[in-house]
Amino acid sequence: MQSLIDLMQIRDSLALDPALLALMQHWLSMFAAKTQATRMQVLSKRQLVSVMHAQASSTDPTFESWPPEVYSILLDYFHQTNPQHACFETNFGKLHVFPLRQSISHKNAILLIQHDDLSSAAVELVEQCLQMFYHYASLIIENERDALTGLLNRKTFDQCVSKILLNDYKPEYRFPLHHYLVIFDIDFFKRINDTYGHLIGDEVLLLLSRLMQASFRDGDLLFRFGGEEFVGVFSCADEQGIVQLLDRFKDTLAAYVFPQVGQVTISIGCAKMALNVLPNTVLEHADEALYFAKEHGRNQICYYEKLLAQGLLKDSIVTGEIELF
The missing domain is CATH 3.30.450 (Beta-Lactamase)
Structure with missing residues (x-):
């Protein structure tokens, strides 16, 4: 017993x-x-x-x-x-x-x-x-779980990411893994709500969440943070792996037609996770990359480490318009 x-x-x-x-x-x-x-x-x-x-x-x-x-x-x-x-x-x-x-x-x-x-x-x-x-x-x-989409919620995010950063949660692969935190934000979502109404907006959120679940792999952690913002935690063998994974999802989304709305685009910010780095710090890095994508044309994927290496971002917290809390 x-x-x-x-x-x-x-x-x-x-x-x-x-x-x-x-x-x-x-x-x-x-x-x-x-x-x-x-x-x-x-x-x-x-x-x-x-x-x-x-x-x-x-x-x-x-x-x-x-x-x-x-x-x-x-x-x-x-x-x-x-x-x-x-x-x-x-x-x-x-x-x-x-x-x-x-x-x-x-x-x-x-x-x-x-x-x-x-x-x-x-x-x-x-x-x-x-x-x-x-x-x-x-x-x-x-x-x-989030009531609308069925994805994991923000409370669960804090628990999961803390475990990953403390090296306490290891997907059972037979090769070295790196973890990446990714923020997805639907472009011009307010316009969708204003044009078609909140019921259609909710349908877009639901269909997008299903598309994410179908596109990504077993074991990938997907969260809804609220509104049009989603977060994913992915494990890949190298940087090329996360690039291919996100590119494939972006192509899948581009080919999908949402009822009444048509095509929906998304901006994505990605940051690499590191051992003993606070979850909020990694989240802020991904948010900086997302903010850069939003300010430079939307409908694109931006990587924090690449932007840093190119001198397009400074290694400091940028306060943007996107609210995650």
Whole structure:
């Protein structure tokens, strides 16, 4: 019961998946065959694909790898329309796979349990535990989401970014990552509200948020700050990665036609995150880059570090018209 109590005391969504694993380890140690070692992991489709394409020389000590044959099996499992519990015979023993209906950190995730002698009662126990986890996680998510768009809210931003900057939250890639904070601001949004009304304006916000969710990757953190302002936190292997990611989204948005409104453009400011730098400082850097984009034609992406290197910005806080608080 103590492991269950520990789970229910968690209010930080990013800590839920590790707490779920701790709970499962404890329960299975009591109800599964004690002679069998139990190995388990929460794995997302995004992580799976990244591992399958990673260079053999790249390693991440936080990631517990599986034999290559397992990844092929799991990729086929992810492609199922309505996946259920499945048990696979592998060269190293039986692998049980459970769909994870609600993983906070990932859109498509599974629970892997390596165990050669899980009884039907133990499997049922796991499924009941996951059902309980789903309902509890849903309550946490509801508290952390923006009511209109379903994106994460400002309160959650402070928690997530603080963890990233303290190196406490690591997406399980097998190559070095850099984190970037990005502010998205819809161009001339007030004009949309004044011309078409606030209901159409809300529809634009909702459709844009859905477009962002479809365009970016599992594990990318997307927030609505209020009004027409959105913030994203992205992890990329290098600077080229974030440039390609944002360029692709901008092209996708340019090709999208919003009902009644037509084309909507967006200005973007990006800043690189660094360890032990306060979240508000990184946010101000991204805001400076966004302000520069707004003042120099809109509908463009500006990078704080590039503007700094080009002498177009000074390394100080610029107070602009864009209110984030």
